[in-house]
Amino acid sequence: MVEARSAVAQAREWHGIQKAQERLPIAEARKQLIDLVKAHQTLVLVGETGSGKSTQLPQFLHRAGLAEGKSIAVTQPRRVAAIAVARRVAQEMGVQLGAEVGYAVRFDDRSSAATRIKYLTDGMLVREALIDPTLSRYKIVVLDEAHERTLPTEILFGLMKQIQAQRKGGMKLIIMSATLDAAKFAHFFDGAKVIYLQGRQFSVDTMYVPEPVDSYLDAVLRTVLQIHVDEPEGDILAFLTGQEEIETLQRLIPERLPQLEGAESLGKLLVVPIYAALQPEQQAKVFEPTPAGMRKVILATNIAETSITVPGVRYVVDAGFVKARSYNARLQSDSLQVVPISKAQARQRSGRAGREAAGKAFRLYTEAAFLGLQAASAPEIQRVSLASLVLQLKQLGVADMTAFPFMDAPPKAALLRALELLLALGALDADGALSKPLGAQLVRLPLEPAFGKLLLSGGAMSCSEEALSVVSMTSTDPVFLNTRNKQEAATEMRKQFLSPLGDHITLLNVLTAYMKVPSGFPKNERGRWCGERLLNARSMRKALEILEKAVIESKNDLLLGVQVPLKSCENDMDPLQRAILSGLFMHAAILLPDNTYKVIASGQIVSIHPSSVLSGRKPRCIVFDEILRTTRNYARNVTVMEPSWLPEVVPAFFRKMESSGSL
Ligand code: ADP
Numbered sequence: 073m074v075e076a077r078s079a080v081a082q083a084r085e086w087h088g089i090q091k092a093q094e095r096l097p098i099a100e101a102r103k104q105l106i107d108l109v110k111a112h113q114t115l116v117l118v119g120e121t122g123s124g125k126s127t128q129l130p131q132f133l134h135r136a137g138l139a140e141g142k143s144i145a146v147t148q149p150r151r152v153a154a155i156a157v158a159r160r161v162a163q164e165m166g167v168q169l170g171a172e173v174g175y176a177v178r179f180d181d182r183s184s185a186a187t188r189i190k191y192l193t194d195g196m197l198v199r200e201a202l203i204d205p206t207l208s209r210y211k212i213v214v215l216d217e218a219h220e221r222t223l224p225t226e227i228l229f230g231l232m233k234q235i236q237a238q239r240k241g242g243m244k245l246i247i248m249s250a251t252l253d254a255a256k257f258a259h260f261f262d263g264a265k266v267i268y269l270q271g272r273q274f275s276v277d278t279m280y281v282p283e284p285v286d287s288y289l290d291a292v293l294r295t296v297l298q299i300h301v302d303e304p305e306g307d308i309l310a311f312l313t314g315q316e317e318i319e320t321l322q323r324l325i326p327e328r329l330p331q332l333e334g335a336e337s338l339g340k341l342l343v344v345p346i347y348a349a350l351q352p353e354q355q356a357k358v359f360e361p362t363p364a365g366m367r368k369v370i371l372a373t374n375i376a377e378t379s380i381t382v383p384g385v386r387y388v389v390d391a392g393f394v395k396a397r398s399y400n401a402r403l404q405s406d407s408l409q410v411v412p413i414s415k416a417q418a419r420q421r422s423g424r425a426g427r428e429a430a431g432k433a434f435r436l437y438t439e440a441a442f443l444g445l446q447a448a449s450a451p452e453i454q455r456v457s458l459a460s461l462v463l464q465l466k467q468l469g470v471a472d473m474t475a476f477p478f479m480d481a482p483p484k485a486a487l488l489r490a491l492e493l494l495l496a497l498g499a500l501d502a503d504g505a506l507s508k509p510l511g512a513q514l515v516r517l518p519l520e521p522a523f524g525k526l527l528l529s530g531g532a533m534s535c536s537e538e539a540l541s542v543v544s545m546t547s548t549d550p551v552f553l554n555t556r557n558k559q560e561a562a563t564e565m566r567k568q569f570l571s572p573l574g575d576h577i578t579l580l581n582v583l584t585a586y587m588k589v590p591s592g593f594p595k596n597e598r599g600r601w602c603g604e605r606l607l608n609a610r611s612m613r614k615a616l617e618i619l620e621k622a623v624i625e626s627k628n629d630l631l632l633g634v635q636v637p638l639k640s641c642e643n644d645m646d647p648l649q650r651a652i653l654s655g656l657f658m659h660a661a662i663l664l665p666d667n668t669y670k671v672i673a674s675g676q677i678v679s680i681h682p683s684s685v686l687s688g689r690k691p692r693c694i695v696f697d698e699i700l701r702t703t704r705n706y707a708r709n710v711t712v713m714e715p716s717w718l719p720e721v722v723p724a725f726f727r728k729m730e731s732s733g734s735l
Pocket residue numbers: 096119120121122123124125126127128156157159160359378379380381382383
């Protein structure tokens with residue numbers, strides 16, 4: 073009986089999905105799109121977010137047999153989107169995820185030889201090209217969200233141009249976006265065919281604040297509650313900059329709701345978050361229909377701008393900011409900063425309110441501020457470190473970076489800095505070719521070259537187990553929860569893991585302790601263990617996954633695909649500190665009399681971040697992961713080292729610094 077009912081329920085759900093597919097704007101253009109793909113080598117497809125590009129087009133092409141027995145690759149700049157879209161398409165096609173439809177993102181591959189439609193992050197497709205330079209298993213490559221102009225997508229633009237020339241007529245390319253300069257793309261791809269997909273967009277009433285707001289977080293909170301009180305039914309989508317802000321509001325909204333006047337007569341609010349680091353099961357919640365009598369509030373990062381379409385939204389609240397990576401070539405440092413969005417982003421965000429009916433957008437900045445925004449954000453290639461880009465292009469056989477067909481040339485200074493770093497790391501020979509074995513190994517690691525070097529040095533210094541733990545812990549979101557009201561308790565908890573040698577070794581201690589907690593029984597023991605210690609359970613799980621994956625591969629003598637035997641330095645941390653220095657030496661710094669630090673390579677002045685276990689301790693010499701720029705420059709994830717190690721561990725670099733008088 074139960075089985076029979078569930079079969080009926082499944083059939084209903086299936087029917088519902090089919091109906092939804094047929095209603096999408098792209099459904100009407102199916103035949104035309106298939107014909108265009110047949111007729112042209114390269115297409116540029118521009119269509120409103122939610123019109124069905126990512127989920128439907130690959131299915132059309134697959135069903136029409138255009139992949140000719142090969143596969144279709146669809147890239148997404150974000151892993152969340154790659155996973156969510158693959159799940160949806162598998163569900164629509166009624167197949168097991170990982171079989172006919174699959175995905176591949178860093179450290180997580182759900183695809184097989186049977187996979188015909190494969191969603192992957194753009195970075196993963198670049199990795200595939202490193203091994204198979206003509207991407208021979210694909211007949212069609214779709215580069216989605218091309219307007220984002222991420223570094224890997226940028227490599228793929230040039231690469232696809234070259235591959236199309238090599239595989240004469242054998243490779244179709246489709247560039248997709250909700251918002252891009254189609255003419256520029258058509259020109260770059262030698263007169264590619266441009267198609268505009270007619271979307272359904274209802275009018276959106278856009279409102280600004282009369283005066284700049286003091287705190288956008290507070291303004292978002294107040295606006296969401298105000299909409300709930302004043303406006304008719306319809307879900308709310310609020311744009312924030314990151315997980316921490318989202319979690320704060322997730323807590324505050326239900327707290328404040330009962331305090332509103334007439335709260336008893338108001339409907340309930342269902343608050344759901346969506347951001348990159350969220351677990352896939354939780355991400356799926358944003359797509360569930362809002363229960364009757366309730367209003368959904370989606371708290372999102374810029375991921376909901378174009379990557380993910382949430383149905384039911386009538387109101388958009390836009391804080392006007394985004395977290396973006398930026399690179400300062402002079403200072404040779406990447407940093408994650410909260411910056412104002414562009415006009416194009418503001419329009420995309422507002423547009424989310426008008427997908428199903430007329431809507432309203434509340435911009436929490438003044439109209440004058442909007443008019444002062446940049447038209448569009450600069451491509452990543454002009455604002456991030458290019459070390460891994462250069463490394464990958466070298467592997468792809470590009471000897472001279474200036475000869476590669478970039479859509480927009482990267483800044484010369486940034487290219488030079490990247491070459492310098494790679495030379496100092498030993499990844500390039502004096503003549504600029506990939507070194508063997510180091511350079512070739514670094515390319516294969518799914519890590520920034522500096523962290524790859526840290527790991528490989530761990531192998532050379534007989535502490536690869538510890539180095540791998542450090543890399544795993546720094547590859548996930550922060551594990552120490554930063555809850556404001558529990559700051560003291562958190563500091564107290566951290567003491568049990570604390571190493572006087574710094575944050576990296578403290579993180580190693582956390583992971584080592586975590587691994588001793590039984591994983592199976594009692595159920596979720598590890599989650600409870602994290603909760604009690606105010607640690608982020610999800611980050612810990614992720615770190616362990618990365619570690620285990622690498623260890624399993626190392627059983628075949630491969631560590632993440634590179635020849636490194638697993639070895640432990642037991643309790644002697646000296647080799648690990650040196651391994652850390654060998655990778656992160658660009659961020660080695662010396663104490664100054666005023667207790668700040670001078671970064672040796674760049675001369676930049678930094679302070680140890682207050683969250684560091686070394687904050688207030690003043691070691692003479694430190695090395696750290698990255699610089700966080702807020703009110704001042706902070707060094708994050710810091711380890712103590714000896715000044716005398718510099719010339720020993722990275723002789724080439726520091727001898728050069730010495731001879732030029734910089735030391
Ligand atoms: P586009 O690529 O044009 O932005 P998509 O193909 O991503 O459009 O989405 C088309 C529709 O499918 C949207 O209305 C969206 O709500 C729905 N959709 C996409 N992904 C999912 C999902 N994982 N679960 C439920 N619905 C989804």
